[in-house]
Amino acid sequence: MANSLKINVFLIPEEGQRFVFSEGDTWLQSCFKDSEKPDFVLEKVDVNCLITMTSGTIFIKGFFSALIDICCSRCLERASLPIGSDFAYTLTPAKAETREDLELTPEELEISYYQGDFIDLAPIICEQIILQVPMKALCSEECKGLCLHCGTNLNTSSCNCHLNVVNNRMAVLKNFRVKN
Numbered sequence: 620m621a622n623s624l625k626i627n628v629f630l631i632p633e634e635g636q637r638f639v640f641s642e643g644d645t646w647l648q649s650c651f652k653d654s655e656k657p658d659f660v661l662e663k664v665d666v667n668c669l670i671t672m673t674s675g676t677i678f679i680k681g682f683f684s685a686l687i688d689i690c691c692s693r694c695l696e697r698a699s700l701p702i703g704s705d706f707a708y709t710l711t712p713a714k715a716e717t718r719e720d721l722e723l724t725p726e727e728l729e730i731s732y733y734q735g736d737f738i739d740l741a742p743i744i745c746e747q748i749i750l751q752v753p754m755k756a757l758c759s760e761e762c763k764g765l766c767l768h769c770g771t772n773l774n775t776s777s778c779n780c781h782l783n784v785v786n787n788r789m790a791v792l793k794n795f796r797v798k799n
């Protein structure tokens with residue numbers, strides 16, 4: 620359950636706490652609103668991270684590897700794609716006063732805030748997964764895609780459209796000659 624990824628910050632031991640877990644698509648879906656559901660299926664994600672805390676600031680360092688099921692942007696077939704990344708987060712307690720009039724330095728922009736006694740690893744891991752999903756996924760680097768004219772998947776079959784294009788050009792050329 621997603622709840623198991625909530626961590627009581629007061630229970631993080633001095634030497635830090637390691638979290639190793641695996642989740643699937645049901646978990647990923649539960650991290651998003653209906654209107655923001657991702658356009659891939661999470662077959663599996665394995666996460667390994669260490670959480671440490673120093674005077675109220677929480678550091679999360681780890682890595683994940685995942686397998687996603689996504690639509691190839693060239694041939695539109697489903698493809699299984701491995702993704703993964705190292706990640707590091709710094710979370711400081713949310714301050715009570717407003718900071719509107721304070722300009723944030725670039726370092727501060729890298730910092731997230733937590734409120735209350737718990738931090739939730741779920742949105743952090745979800746964000747990491749989303750960041751690694753390619754904008755234009757490919758089933759393979761050599762994917763030939765679909766024929767622009769008839770829509771045939773050129774990985775699995777062929778069509779005669781390129782011949783027709785050549786024939787049409789020759790026809791145009793013939794007409795051109797006839798007219799002159």
Ligand SMILES: [Zn+2]
Pocket residue numbers: 691692693694695696757758759762763764
């Ligand atoms: Zn493809």
Ligand SMILES: [Zn+2]
Pocket residue numbers: 766767768769770771778779780781
């Ligand atoms: Zn074709």
